[in-house]
Amino acid sequence: MNKVMSNKKVIAMYIAPALFLVLALIYVPIVQTGYFGLMKWNGIGDMEFIGLKNYSHLINDPLFWKSALHSFLLAVFSALSLIGYLFISIILAGKIRGANLLRKIYLIPMLLASVAIAQLWLKIYHPTNGILNTVLISLGVDNPPAWLAESNLALYAIIVPIIWQYAGFYILIYYAALKNIPESLIEAARIDGATPLQIALKIKLPLIMNVIKVTIVLAVVGSLKYFDLIYVMTDGGPNGSSEVMASYMYHKAFKGFDFGYGSAIGFFLLVICLVVTFIISKLTKTKNDTY
């Protein structure tokens, strides 16, 4: 057994193709991004080494920080929406008939392409014929806003479809975790006279803390790299009011042909994602969570 299963040639043959793809298409590019960030480069012609100029430009670029602020706001709202998802999951994981069907219905938006979702919500937010404003007008609102066309509303209007899209995903995760809690633990607490609220806050939440931690990382990092929906719905507009880091990078590189600067933003995005992941897992580090 050992001899056959330790055959180096076979092991290499089984690992090599996948490892090559991941190294060539993920790891080499992230190193290259950092390197290209040191260049003045339009993507086609020769590169010119300019040291840390792109990075210092980045630090002093108010438009970049505006997009970073928007990404940060998205992250905050996504993290806050987890509370709502958790609340729904706790109800759902109680003795609810049809819970399985309900959580599947909740999941549907998450399975659809962000591009299709974006097109659909463009229609929902349509100033004159969308359902939102039709309802508002019928409720007596005289001049409902044009939502995505208003620079003080666009970003918040985009947050709604994001919450809509990911609700089912997080509810599914929380539901599975809650269902994993041994029934005997809940029963014991109940016999000891704990109220349902106490059971939820003192027993269920601590027991699924590890899962909550993972979802916070997923929600925050996911928001920091959010792109598709915004690119289609507003393309960062109006007037940069919904620009986020990924869309800013995309505009700089593939529309403005400043590939050096775009690479610097891409590298910065990578560093932020890794640092945030690290910080959140440190901050939310819990003691022993085994049960």
Add this chain to the structure above:
Amino acid sequence: MNTVKTTGSQAIVNEKKTNLGTNSLFSRAAYGIMYLFLIIVAIFQIFPIIWLFLFSLKNNQEVFNMSPFALPESPKWENYSKVWTEGNISLYFFNSVTYTVVAVILTVVLASMVTFAITRMNWKGSKIVLGLFMIGLMIPVHSTLIPLFSTFTKLNMIDNPLSVILAYTAFNLPITIMILLGFYEALPREVEEAAVMDGASINYIFFKITLPMTSPVIATAAIINMIYNWNEFVFVNTFISSEKFKTLTVGIQNFIGQYTTDWGAIGATLVISILPILLAFFLLSNRIVEGIASGSVKG
């Protein structure tokens, strides 16, 4: 707020017999409120999609002059035949199918080989290699986009389906390995060990024994991969410029641009683009739920 858990028989365990009557009435009301709340959430989740189906079957007169909640007077199926035949939607559709299928097969086979080598074979460095794949989960696509674009340009692979298929495969390998891993670890090794005793080669064991035994988890991994690939946007939008190579997600962008005022056509296009996923969901919802759960939380 979570009184819902003290319904029915549970309440009996919990409460003294004297106040059982009022309490069960109270918890029944609470249960009703909870249920109503969950159903409202379900409506919020599903209604925009139903509305999309409605306006995909309407003409402009119905869209602009009548209530958006109204049913179409007579379903305008011609919206569908129009977008399918007039534009490139059918072409985009088949490109999406091709890229999705090729990338799913490639990803699942390569990921199975890696998972087999990591869980079944003895070698130093297997932990490190697994770690490399798992860290890949955290890398934002946008941080790789410019170098990938430049490398594919140099290799003459830009505006070539191969660039998209390879990118799909590389970026889906980590999550696919993650989904497979749990199943492989729980899978009994006796059959494989017996085959080794009988002198079978590793390739024989992998392709004829292990791979068939893992077909349930392969189905789960494949459906998750299918959803990701079908919905992917950035790679195609960046690497592909010819109409003939575009997928639905990118193609419908241009297409909808031409039809900005024809809501029926836009609706029909969107429904066509989401239909395969909805069908897969109705047929395989348990696998999808399982795949998303096992691919997301491993701590």
